[in-house]
Amino acid sequence: xxxxxxxxxxxxxxxxxxxxxxxxxxxxxxxxxxxxxxxxxxxxxxxxxxxxxxxxxxxxxxxxxxxxxxxxxxxxxxxxxxxxxxxxxxxxxxxxxxxxxxxxxxxxxxxxxxxxxxxxxxxxxxxxxxxxxxxxxxxxxxxxxxxxxxxxxxxxxxxxxxxxxxxxxxxxxxxxxxxxxxxxxxxxxxxxxxxxxxxxxxxxxxxxxxxxxxx
Amino acid sequence: xxxxxxxxxxxxxxxxxxxxxxxxxxxxxxxxxxxxxxxxxxxxxxxxxxxxxxxxxxxxxxxxxxxxxxxxxxxxxxxxxxxxxxxxxxxxxxxxxxxxxxxxxxxxxxxxxxxxxxxxxxxxxxxxxxxxxxxxxxxxxxxxxxxxxxxxxxxxxxxxxxxxxxxxxxxxxxxxxxxxxxxxxxxxxxxxxxxxxxxxxxxxxxxxxxxxxxx
Numbered sequence: 415x416x417x418x419x420x421x422x423x424x425x426x427x428x429x430x431x432x433x434x435x436x437x438x439x440x441x442x443x444x445x446x447x448x449x450x451x452x453x454x455x456x457x458x459x460x461x462x463x464x465x466x467x468x469x470x471x472x473x474x475x476x477x478x479x480x481x482x483x484x485x486x487x488x489x490x491x492x493x494x495x496x497x498x499x500x501x502x503x504x505x506x507x508x509x510x511x512x513x514x515x516x517x518x519x520x521x522x523x524x525x526x527x528x529x530x531x532x533x534x535x536x537x538x539x540x541x542x543x544x545x546x547x548x549x550x551x552x553x554x555x556x557x558x559x560x561x562x563x564x565x566x567x568x569x570x571x572x573x574x575x576x577x578x579x580x581x582x583x584x585x586x587x588x589x590x591x592x593x594x595x596x597x598x599x600x601x602x603x604x605x606x607x608x609x610x611x612x613x614x615x616x617x618x619x620x621x622x623x624x625x626x627x628x629x
Numbered sequence: 630x631x632x633x634x635x636x637x638x639x640x641x642x643x644x645x646x647x648x649x650x651x652x653x654x655x656x657x658x659x660x661x662x663x664x665x666x667x668x669x670x671x672x673x674x675x676x677x678x679x680x681x682x683x684x685x686x687x688x689x690x691x692x693x694x695x696x697x698x699x700x701x702x703x704x705x706x707x708x709x710x711x712x713x714x715x716x717x718x719x720x721x722x723x724x725x726x727x728x729x730x731x732x733x734x735x736x737x738x739x740x741x742x743x744x745x746x747x748x749x750x751x752x753x754x755x756x757x758x759x760x761x762x763x764x765x766x767x768x769x770x771x772x773x774x775x776x777x778x779x780x781x782x783x784x785x786x787x788x789x790x791x792x793x794x795x796x797x798x799x800x801x802x803x804x805x806x807x808x809x810x811x812x813x814x815x816x817x818x819x820x821x822x823x824x825x826x827x828x829x830x831x832x833x834x835x836x837x838x839x840x841x842x843x844x
Contacts, residue, residue, distance in 0.1 A: 422829060423638045429828050492828050493835025500827070507729065511722035516784065517807040517824040562830060569731065586830040592732040602837070604830050609732040611821050612715070613644050613707050614637060615777060615801040618817050620708025622800075
């Protein structure tokens with residue numbers, strides 16, 4: 415698969431910058447320096463400039479960035495200047511939690527269907543979104559023009575779900591199941607490992623302890 | 630707060646390397662080169678060497694790394710050579726999903742209690758873990774010597790929960806609520822924004838489209 419030379423950490427920071435810019439825009443601020451963005455989100459000004467430089471020239475030296483312009487530029491880079499239709503596979507606790515996650519809607523993601531194979535769940539609505547049987551996966555994805563699928567099924571079923579998605583027009587998969595999946599080249603796959611977040615925490619806690627212990 | 634100069638992306642990759650090393654160790658492999666680790670996880674060999682170099686010298690030039698030694702060294706760097714006791718605040722869908730998340734146990738995290746303020750949930754067990762009322766937060770955290778708390782409540786209650794946690798012996802907070810939280814200096818806070826994962830996907834999908842469109 416073709417990959418970009420832009421570090422993933424840069425994309426994550428762009429996402430953070432865009433949220434911060436939305437926030438200062440709501441306060442009526444029109445111009446902002448890299449130093450102010452840096453202060454607002456807790457990185458260095460050089461990092462902000464470096465991240466933005468990947469995508470061309472934005473600011474005016476000595477003046478800074480136009481808040482709205484920069485916001486929309488980043489939103490476009492992130493591919494968020496359009497609404498993405500998302501289906502969720504798995505109407506268990508995780509799938510249900512994801513279907514209600516406010517953060518998705520805020521950023522232009524629209525959940526258009528949830529799929530499960532438990533007969534008693536079919537036909538119900540979760541947060542206004544209908545639960546469909548797995549047999550209707552391809553039909554609903556195509557009817558709703560869904561581009562992204564979120565896999566929220568137990569690990570042992572994840573590859574089977576991925577195989578079924580590969581037969582649809584889905585372009586990207588976000589996989590929450592702790593299992594390595596194989597998908598065809600034309601599908602963009604991203605795995606979410608929730609433990610990594612805890613490990614970033616324990617790394618810092620262990621480091622603090624070693625400092626305290628004087629090592 | 631004291632912070633390390635080690636990039637977060639490096640810590641995330643160390644976590645990935647350690648999972649890969651555990652996998653090759655199970656296959657009986659005893660020695661591995663940076664090139665083989667790189668191939669296995671999909672980064673460059675130079676990146677593997679650079680990431681490991683932050684923590685001193687490991688391998689032997691021309692021989693490579695001892696798989697078990699390197700695995701345990703990384704586990705120790707990540708602070709995972711000990712079991713961490715975790716409490717979850719919020720027994721809704723997300724809290725319930727997290728209490729059942731197999732990935733946590735695999736990496737040495739033990740959920741010792743779940744807290745909620747809905748009377749009908751109290752006393753139940755989720756995946757073997759008792760649901761306690763919020764009033765018992767401090768008592769249970771201290772009894773179970775929990776070091777980490779996961780906030781999985783609706784955004785509007787998250788700061789109140791963080792304030793209550795600040796009065797306990799909790800050392801780290803993993804916050805899933807889409808809200809910026811204030812915590813005292815002595816608590817390590819990490820926010821999980823689930824939308825960022827979708828945005829890393831849309832960034833790549835938007836990039837593919839622009840390639841197709843010949844721009």
